[in-house]
Amino acid sequence: MLDTTIGTTPRAAAKYHAGLLPTPSRRLRRPRRLGPYLFVVPALVLVVGMFWYSIVMTVWLSLTNSSGLTSAQFVGLANYRAMLNDPALLTNIYNTLIWAVAMIILPVGLGLAAAATIHKRRGKSVFQAVFYLPYAIGFVTTGVMWSFLLGTNGLSELFQALGFHSLAQVQWLNDVPLNTYSMIIASTWQTTGVDMLLFFVGLDTIDRQVVEAATLDGAVGWRMFRHMTWPLLSAMTRVIIAISIVNALQAFNLIWVMTEGGPYGSSSTFAVWTYQESFQYYKMGYGAAIAVVLTIFVLATSVGYLRRSLREVRA
Amino acid sequence: MKAPSLKATTVYTCLALAALLWVLPVWWTLINADKSSSDFFSRPFYDVPTEFNLLANIETAWTAAGLGTGFVNSLIYGVVGAAASIVIASFAAYAISVLRIRGGFIIFLAVFSGTVFPLQMYIVPLFKMYNTIGLYDSRLGMILFYTAISVPFCTLVLRGFYTTVPGELREAALVEGATEARVLRSVYAPLSISACLVLFLFQFTWIWNDLLFGIVLTSSSSVRPVMASLTSLMGVYGGSSLPVQLAGALIAASPMLVLFFGFRRFFTEGLSLVARRG
Numbered sequence: 001m002l003d004t005t006i007g008t009t010p011r012a013a014a015k016y017h018a019g020l021l022p023t024p025s026r027r028l029r030r031p032r033r034l035g036p037y038l039f040v041v042p043a044l045v046l047v048v049g050m051f052w053y054s055i056v057m058t059v060w061l062s063l064t065n066s067s068g069l070t071s072a073q074f075v076g077l078a079n080y081r082a083m084l085n086d087p088a089l090l091t092n093i094y095n096t097l098i099w100a101v102a103m104i105i106l107p108v109g110l111g112l113a114a115a116a117t118i119h120k121r122r123g124k125s126v127f128q129a130v131f132y133l134p135y136a137i138g139f140v141t142t143g144v145m146w147s148f149l150l151g152t153n154g155l156s157e158l159f160q161a162l163g164f165h166s167l168a169q170v171q172w173l174n175d176v177p178l179n180t181y182s183m184i185i186a187s188t189w190q191t192t193g194v195d196m197l198l199f200f201v202g203l204d205t206i207d208r209q210v211v212e213a214a215t216l217d218g219a220v221g222w223r224m225f226r227h228m229t230w231p232l233l234s235a236m237t238r239v240i241i242a243i244s245i246v247n248a249l250q251a252f253n254l255i256w257v258m259t260e261g262g263p264y265g266s267s268s269t270f271a272v273w274t275y276q277e278s279f280q281y282y283k284m285g286y287g288a289a290i291a292v293v294l295t296i297f298v299l300a301t302s303v304g305y306l307r308r309s310l311r312e313v314r315a
Numbered sequence: 316m317k318a319p320s321l322k323a324t325t326v327y328t329c330l331a332l333a334a335l336l337w338v339l340p341v342w343w344t345l346i347n348a349d350k351s352s353s354d355f356f357s358r359p360f361y362d363v364p365t366e367f368n369l370l371a372n373i374e375t376a377w378t379a380a381g382l383g384t385g386f387v388n389s390l391i392y393g394v395v396g397a398a399a400s401i402v403i404a405s406f407a408a409y410a411i412s413v414l415r416i417r418g419g420f421i422i423f424l425a426v427f428s429g430t431v432f433p434l435q436m437y438i439v440p441l442f443k444m445y446n447t448i449g450l451y452d453s454r455l456g457m458i459l460f461y462t463a464i465s466v467p468f469c470t471l472v473l474r475g476f477y478t479t480v481p482g483e484l485r486e487a488a489l490v491e492g493a494t495e496a497r498v499l500r501s502v503y504a505p506l507s508i509s510a511c512l513v514l515f516l517f518q519f520t521w522i523w524n525d526l527l528f529g530i531v532l533t534s535s536s537s538v539r540p541v542m543a544s545l546t547s548l549m550g551v552y553g554g555s556s557l558p559v560q561l562a563g564a565l566i567a568a569s570p571m572l573v574l575f576f577g578f579r580r581f582f583t584e585g586l587s588l589v590a591r592r593g
Contacts, residue, residue: 039409040406140546148347193337194586
C-alpha cells in the first residue's frame with residue numbers, strides 16, 4: 001500500500017485524484033519505485049559482500065584443507081574430526097568457559113555493587129570517573145600496562161619489598177592456570193566501569209516514587225537493594241550478562257597482547273586458537289572449523305537474547 | 316554538624332580502597348613511562364622517577380618504534396570510517412523506515428545481523444578476499460572494512476530514530492519540490508545530529524581499539540592501525556624498553572581519554588543504546 005505513494009507528493013496525489021494528471025505509465029513510474037532501493041545498495045553491498053560472504057566462506061573453508069593462499073581441496077568433516085583428537089581442544093574449551101563464567105560474575109557483580117553503592121551518594125562523579133577510566137583506556141593498552149605489572153619488573157618487586165617472598169616468586173603470566181586468572185583480573189579491572197555505567201542507566205529508569213514509597217515503608221540499605229533495586233534492575237542485568245557472555249566467549253585482544261595464548265597454548269581460548277591456526281600455522285581450513293564451533297557456542301548461548309532483540313526491532 | 320555515621324564511614328573506606336586499586340595501575344604506568352632505562356632498571360618500579368624523561372620516551376615510541384604512523388592511520392580510519400558508515404546507514408535507514416520500501420524489514424535484518432557473529436568468522440575469508448582483489452595491506456582496504464563493520468549498528472540506531480520524526484515534515488518538503496535525498500539531507504540529517512554524534516564517537520572508539528583486523532588485514536607499519544603498532548612495539552622482535560612501551564600505551568590511550576572524558580554524556584547515551592538494543 002505504501003509503495004504506491006513513494007515519490008508522490010500530496011499535491012500531485014490531489015491533482016491525480018482530481019483527474020488533472022494522466023495516469024502514470026509503467027515506464028514513468030518505474031524509476032520512482034527503483035529510486036528508494038538505491039538508498040540501501042551501499043549498505044547491502046558492504047555488509048553482504050564482506051560479512052555474509054565471509055560467513056558462507058568460513059563454513060565452506062572448514063570443510064577444506066585450505067592453507068594460506070594456495071587452492072584447497074574438499075575434505076569433508078576431517079577438520080572437525082581432527083579437532084576432537086586435538087589435545088588443545090580441552091584446554092581451549094576449559095579456558096573459554098572460565099572466561100565466560102568469570103566475566104559474568106566479576107565485572108558484572110562488581111559493577112552492580114559499585115553502581116548501587118555510588119548512586120545518589122556524594123562524590124559519585126569522582127568514583128564514577130575512577131572506575132570508568134580503564135574502560136576509556138581500552139583493552140590493548142590495558143594489556144600492555146598489566147603485562148608490565150605482572151612481569152618480572154612489576155608487582156613482584158612490591159611483594160618482595162613487603163615481605164611476601166612466595167608471592168614475589170610467582171610468574172603470573174607463565175604459571176598455569178594462574179596466567180588465565182591474571183588476565184581475567186586485568187579484564188575485570190578494564191570492564192567493571194562500563195558495567196557500572198550500564199547499571200546507572202538502569203537505576204535512573206527506576207521510578208522515583210516507587211523508591212520513595214519503599215523508603216517510607218522503612219526499606220534502606222541491603223533490604224532496599226534486595227527487595228527493590230535488584231528486582232527492578234533484572235531486565236538490565238539480563239542484558240548486561242548476555243553482552244558479557246558473548247564478549248567473553250570471543251576474548252581475544254587482552255590475551256593476544258599479554259600471552260599470545262601461551263606458554264604452549266595453556267592460556268589460549270577459541271578466539272586465539274582460530275587466529276593462531278589460521279595465521280601462524282596457515283591451517284586456514286582448521287582455523288575456520290574452530291571459528292564455526294565458536295560461533296555455534298556463541299549463538300547457542302545468545303539465542304534467547306537474539307530472539308528478544310529481534311522482537312524488539314520488529315516492534 | 317553531625318558526625319558521619321559509622322556505616323557511611325565504612326562505605327566510604329571500602330570505596331576509597333577500591334578506587335585505589337583502580338588508580339594504582341594507571342599511576343604506576345605514568346611514573347614508569349617517564350623513567351629512563353637506567354632509572355627503570357636500577358630502582359623498583361613503584362619509586363617515583365628521578366628525572367623528567369617522558370617526552371623523550373614518547374618521542375622514541377612515536378618515531379623510532381613507528382607508533383606515530385599507526386596513530387595517524389587510526390585517526391584517518393576512525394574519522395573516515397565512522398563518518399562514511401553514518402552516511403551510508405542514514406540512506407539505508409531512510410529507505411527502510413521512512414520510504415518503507417517493500418522487503419525493507421528483510422533488508423534491515425540482512426544488514427543488521429551481518430555482524431552479530433563472532434569476529435573470528437570473518438578473518439580468514441576477508442584475508443583471502445583482500446589478497447585476491449589487491450586490498451590487502453592498503454589504507455583503502457582498511458577504510459572500507461571499518462566502514463562496513465560500522466554500518467549495521469548505525470543503521471539500527473538511525474532506523475529507530477527516523478521513525479520518531481513526524482512524517483508531516485517530509486511531506487511539506489516534498490510539496491515544495493524537494494527530492495527524497497534532499498529531504499534526508501535537509502530535514503532528517505539535521506534532526507538526528509546528536510544521534511549521529513553518539514554514533515560517531517562509538518564507532519570511532521571501536522575502530523581505534525581494533526586489534527584483530529589490524530593484524531589480519533595489514534602487514535606493513537605504514538598501513539597498520541595504532542593498536543597493531545602498539546603490540547608490535549612489545550613483541551619479541553620489537554625489543555623496545557618497558558618505559559618506551561608504556562609511553563606508547565599512553566600515546567595510544569590519549570585520544571580515547573580525551574573523547575571519553577570530554578564527551579562522557581554521549582558515551583553514556585551510546586551505552587544505553589547498546590543496552591536497549593538487547
